[in-house]
Amino acid sequence: MSVVGTGQFFGSPEEERDKLMRSLLEQKNKQSSPEGIPVVTLNDGNTIPQLGFGVFKVDPDEAERVVTQALEAGYRHIDTAAIYGNEEGVGRAIAKSGIPREDLFITTKVWNDRHLDVEAAFEESLQKLGLEYVDLYLVHWPAPKNGTYVQAWKQMEKLGDRAKSIGVCNFLPEHLDTLLAEATTVPAINQIELHPALQQRDAVEASKAAGIAIESWGPLGQGRYDLGAEKAIADAAAKYGKTPAQVVIRWHLQNGFIVFPKTVTRSRMVENLNVFDFLLSDEEMAAITALERGDRGGSHPNDLN
Numbered sequence: 001m002s003v004v005g006t007g008q009f010f011g012s013p014e015e016e017r018d019k020l021m022r023s024l025l026e027q028k029n030k031q032s033s034p035e036g037i038p039v040v041t042l043n044d045g046n047t048i049p050q051l052g053f054g055v056f057k058v059d060p061d062e063a064e065r066v067v068t069q070a071l072e073a074g075y076r077h078i079d080t081a082a083i084y085g086n087e088e089g090v091g092r093a094i095a096k097s098g099i100p101r102e103d104l105f106i107t108t109k110v111w112n113d114r115h116l117d118v119e120a121a122f123e124e125s126l127q128k129l130g131l132e133y134v135d136l137y138l139v140h141w142p143a144p145k146n147g148t149y150v151q152a153w154k155q156m157e158k159l160g161d162r163a164k165s166i167g168v169c170n171f172l173p174e175h176l177d178t179l180l181a182e183a184t185t186v187p188a189i190n191q192i193e194l195h196p197a198l199q200q201r202d203a204v205e206a207s208k209a210a211g212i213a214i215e216s217w218g219p220l221g222q223g224r225y226d227l228g229a230e231k232a233i234a235d236a237a238a239k240y241g242k243t244p245a246q247v248v249i250r251w252h253l254q255n256g257f258i259v260f261p262k263t264v265t266r267s268r269m270v271e272n273l274n275v276f277d278f279l280l281s282d283e284e285m286a287a288i289t290a291l292e293r294g295d296r297g298g299s300h301p302n303d304l305n
């Protein structure tokens, strides 16, 4: 899918389809196995499981239980952030799991009030997580009114080997342009709000052009709208015997996006992983893509400072 240094993170539709068909065949007999989740190669050469597990709004008291169950279900990629307040619980679940560190992919993020203090914020996150390193460290928001994200990035670039990959979240094309004009390291990731009703095509295109892989946050629309009420999603769900959430997760995967739906519900953890035994057709993909309506659930990136 991705080739380092070329700026190509998404193959042609035919290449994406072939790759997914191969992964389907490989996974036929090992549903939900960690090894069965496809990986994306980032512009720094590191790989990331394309399907993971998010923990935004997971109560700190619940985080250990939730992440333990997610790891048991087969997730190996966990997305947290300092601002979520649950890094300690995530860390306890990791420590108790007994899963070799190298088999896990852990992401956390620096909050807006630490843009000028990234190294110390990073140390605090590592300590709370109980980890020697994270696989991905992200600038959580550009917070452009503060005028500090380039300075934050300069510090991100100096974190060295304890942040295996570095990236950004919620960067619009204008923020990427400003950053790239000053950066030594191109971000590996841009994590943006992305679901059928808000697809941020400008940010996706600008990221792709710079060789930056896209992570979709709020991939299920954060539960704000009924996915099954959308005919395109309901029709595919009925055809394949899948749930609306599973259809939408597949739409992300087939678009080449990295995705980590959040749930505190054990059965949904399993459900959201069980997406490798069907393939949406080009027509079904297009019908879901046509659901774009600019429905932003989170803050506009220029407004959260």
Ligand SMILES: NC(=O)c1ccc[n+]([C@@H]2O[C@H](COP(=O)([O-])OP(=O)(O)OC[C@H]3O[C@@H](n4cnc5c(N)ncnc54)[C@H](OP(=O)(O)O)[C@@H]3O)[C@@H](O)[C@H]2O)c1
Binding pocket: 053, 054, 055, 056, 057, 079, 080, 140, 169, 170, 191, 192, 216, 217, 218, 219, 220, 221, 222, 223, 243, 245, 246, 260, 261, 262, 263, 264, 265, 268, 271, 272, 298
């Ligand atoms: N960088 C950023 O600024 C940013 C912002 C927001 C989120 N994120 C990251 O992205 C992750 C995912 O986004 P999100 O948590 O905001 O939203 P989401 O994953 O789109 O939606 C989570 C909601 O969907 C429900 N849900 C999960 N699976 C379901 C299923 N199979 N059927 C029906 N409902 C289902 C969950 O309910 P229950 O939990 O009650 O089961 C929860 O209410 C976050 O956890 C976080 O790691 C990043």
